[in-house]
Amino acid sequence: MSESAHRMIEILRILNESDNPTGSKLIADELKKKGFNLGERAVRYHMQLLDEKGYTEKMGYSGRKITELGKETLEKGLIYKQVDFIYSKYEEMIYLCDFDYVNKKGNVVVNVSHIYEKNAYDIIKKVFDSGLCISPYTKIKKIKNGYELKTICGTTIDGILLNNQIPSLLQYGGLLEIEDNIPTRFKDLISYKKTSISPLDAFIAKDMTSILKVIEEGSGVIPANFRMIPATSQKKAIDIFKKLESIGINGIIEVGKPGENVLGIPVSEDMVGIAIVGGITPLCAAQESKYDINMKAGEDFTNFNELTPISKLSNNILKAIKENPKKTTPFLLSKSWNLINNVNYDIETGKGDIIANISKINKVDVDDAIDIMEKTYKKFPEHISPHYKLIENDNNKIDIATVCSLSIDGILLKNGIMSTPKYGGLLELSESPMFLELISYNGSSIDPHKIFIYKNLTSLTNKLTDFNRILASLKEVHYVAKEETKEIISKLKENDFSIYKISKPRELIYNAKIDNYNFGIVAGSGLNTIAAIKEKNIDIEVKAVEKIMPFESMEHL
Structure with missing residues (x-):
């Protein structure tokens, strides 16, 4: 969960535990006990946002109390609101910035x-x-x-x-x-x-x-x-x-x-x-x-x-750009759609091309890496894809290929069903699993799961919290194709494709929101075993959505 969302959850918890309206000073004091160094001004800012969302209500000078909507939100978390909040937060700060550069005031x-x-x-x-x-x-x-x-x-x-x-x-x-x-x-x-x-x-x-x-x-x-x-x-x-x-x-x-x-x-x-x-x-x-x-x-x-x-006013060490690059920054979905279009896996034979993630590791670490992958799969058999392939590389490196979750979009497309990758996320496996973070595939040039791995947010082998945190992706399909999609997903599960849940139309799925007239599919990331390797401090270069590969050429953990 992002820091801002975490603070809001904690503020709601404080209000929920209080029988009386609570003021910003008391909330700031309680937050400090929980490890949040937030002043009264910052608390008031967050409280105003919670008021606007209808989660809290101002009770005059006495302070605020949590609303029924706030209590309901506290149970579900704030992630589906948070994906809209970040941009809104910056828009608000832009509006409230009142610096007058002429007089150097504000x-x-x-x-x-x-x-x-x-x-x-x-x-x-x-x-x-x-x-x-x-x-x-x-x-x-x-x-x-x-x-x-x-x-x-x-x-x-x-x-x-x-x-x-x-x-x-x-x-x-x-x-x-x-x-x-x-x-x-x-x-x-x-x-x-x-x-x-x-x-x-x-x-x-x-x-x-x-x-x-x-x-x-x-x-x-x-x-x-x-x-x-x-x-x-x-x-x-x-x-x-x-x-x-x-x-x-x-x-x-x-x-x-x-x-x-x-x-x-x-x-x-x-x-x-x-x-x-x-x-x-x-x-x-x-x-x-x-x-x-x-x-x-x-x-x-x-x-x-x-x-x-903190230092003298100085010119930036960067030099002027001579010429803008002719090539544009490649966005993930553009690359992905081309790979998705080339998936030809047959759900009846269990053979055909899928999309593979390719990560690089030193040859001397391969045995340890495979051991970690096997233990992780045994620990999470319902959440981890067991398919992988080792590929010889130059410079004492070995490539580890795993099944990319976008393969599922390609398989559905091959069967005449349009499936759109929506978010890459970090999923907490609590009694009621929920997404803690979501990053849209649209507008990103990097696979969101790589971000979560780089930031050490997963916990498949290391105990960071009371619950394990794994990588998952969310896809959307039009509701008219739901029954056919369920049949295809059922066959994919038989072949150990990692698929967790299919939602109802417009239903919150693990606390993520699906657009109207669509239903959601949550699938496990092929990078989960790679994240487990990295958690054990083994040097591995993480790469996602890399190439097409025959599924039948892969081994099973």
């Missing part, structure tokens, strides 16, 4: 991070000195277990544009490749819409960024955001960016031309694309160096007058 949107080791500060400052930030203006204070550092979030720039009558449409958060100090192309992207986890938060994980390598060698990967503005506002926006730079707010990587692709991202006609460095970039660099950093992007507001420069 509130800016800030990221709030907790640093637990003092040595991490030197690395963070090194990144600020390089200019790979939105602004050197920060606010740091000592807290119980370390330091709290507030840094300006890129959403502040969207707020400034809106205050100057320029609509800024936030599109993607992602990872941007740098070569010889020149930005080349977005390597990976996640859309701000239909995700339970903020896109840049999704990419805050070990081995996903290489910011220090960019600073020291000129090449690597950094977090960045992408938005679009109307082409008629381009000149005015550039003028604002120049003025912002003069007061220490920058981070602009590229402003495109009307209808021109920007760093691999297609831009609509009569619109202009803008790429901005991620405001959490300096903190990510410390994380790369193995320091424990708790980062929250776009978390709060702070008056600009309370911030002071």
